[in-house]
Amino acid sequence: MIAENVAFGIIAAAMALGALGVVRTKNVVHAALYLVVVLAGGAAQFILLGQEFVAWVQVLVYIGAVIVLFLFGIMLTRAPMHPKDSLDNDLRWPAAVTALFLVGILVGLLVHTFHADKIHLNGPVRTADITNDIFTTYIIPFEVVGVLLLGALIGAVVLARKD
Amino acid sequence: MLLNEFLILAAFLFCTGVYGVLARKHAVLVLMSVELMLAGVNINFVAFGAFHNDRIGQVFALFVLTIAAAEVGIGLAIVLLIYRNLHSADLDDVDTMKG
Numbered sequence: 001m002i003a004e005n006v007a008f009g010i011i012a013a014a015m016a017l018g019a020l021g022v023v024r025t026k027n028v029v030h031a032a033l034y035l036v037v038v039l040a041g042g043a044a045q046f047i048l049l050g051q052e053f054v055a056w057v058q059v060l061v062y063i064g065a066v067i068v069l070f071l072f073g074i075m076l077t078r079a080p081m082h083p084k085d086s087l088d089n090d091l092r093w094p095a096a097v098t099a100l101f102l103v104g105i106l107v108g109l110l111v112h113t114f115h116a117d118k119i120h121l122n123g124p125v126r127t128a129d130i131t132n133d134i135f136t137t138y139i140i141p142f143e144v145v146g147v148l149l150l151g152a153l154i155g156a157v158v159l160a161r162k163d
Numbered sequence: 164m165l166l167n168e169f170l171i172l173a174a175f176l177f178c179t180g181v182y183g184v185l186a187r188k189h190a191v192l193v194l195m196s197v198e199l200m201l202a203g204v205n206i207n208f209v210a211f212g213a214f215h216n217d218r219i220g221q222v223f224a225l226f227v228l229t230i231a232a233a234e235v236g237i238g239l240a241i242v243l244l245i246y247r248n249l250h251s252a253d254l255d256d257v258d259t260m261k262g
Contacts, residue, residue: 004164012172019176019199023183028191035195038176042202045169046224049213054224058205061228066198066235073191073239077252088186089255095185099178106174110167117166119214125221133218134225145229152233159240 007048015041026087032070039063050124169210176203190242190252194235201231 018037025031039062046055134142176199183196205224212220246252 001164005168008164008168012168015172016175016179019179022192022195022199023179023187028189031192031195035198038199038202042206045172045206046209048164049169049209051209051213051221051224054205054209054221054228057225057228061232062198062202066232069235069239070191070195073194073242076243077191077246087189087192089188092186095182098185099182102181103174103178106178107171110170110174114166114170117214119164119166119169119210120216121164121213122216125218130218130221130225133222138222141226145226149229149233152236156236156240159237160243 004048008045011041011044011048015045028074028087029071032067032074035070036063036067039067049119050121052124053127053130166210166214169206173203173206173210176200176206188253188255190245190254191239193254194238194242197238198231198235201227 015038018034018041021034022031022038025034039058043055043058043063046052046058180196180198180200180203183199184193187193187196205227208220208224208227210220212218212224242252245257249256
């Protein structure tokens with residue numbers, strides 16, 4: 001029980017620092033690498049919760065594909081590695097106030113609602129059960145998401161093509 | 164483990180993403196901040212799934228992952244188009260329709 005909490009604390013601290021790095025760093029490539037820390041930390045938290053399948057999908061899809069897409073986007077837009085002017089706009093302080101306000105409200109509500117609710121883990125969730133759920137109960141959303149991905153793929157090709 | 168640990172971590176990630184979306188100027192960085200928000204939402208789904216001993220949380224997290232991948236694909240194509248037309252990926256320069 002203590003080991004779990006210690007592991008959670010370490011991973012959560014790394015994720016929080018990575019998230020702050022994403023929104024604070026002055027180098028666009030570093031932001032992508034900080035995002036890797038956050039997403040890998042998320043996958044580690046999923047494993048801590050015994051939800052193995054979604055953790056590995058997160059590693060494959062996010063770290064394997066989405067980050068690579070981001071790096072390609074950074075290269076193709078020739079993002080400045082050492083920008084002379086700031087990467088932030090003039091809204092930094094209003095944005096900080098909004099975010100702090102939101103985090104205050106959310107944490108207050110969460111502490112009020114779930115103050116001491118504990119997660120009782122009964123071993124890892126089997127991948128076979130997840131896939132059974134997806135291919136029986138949730139087969140229609142699954143197919144719709146497949147069509148959506150196809151639409152997004154064709155749309156991205158049409159948008160980015162040189163004509 | 165307390166459920167709140169995960170929920171507060173997710174709330175923090177979400178709010179950091181909100182800050183990034185509002186304060187960042189480069190379009191790719193705004194998309195990265197949106198990914199931060201989605202990562203926070205995913206942690207919520209999985210934590211509640213584990214809390215209720217229900218697999219639906221994991222299934223929904225997978226759907227969120229898929230939508231996020233589609234969103235990044237389309238988003239980066241749009242950013243590329245903006246860069247090609249304006250020779251800059253700064254969202255402050257996209258003000259053609261400003262009155």
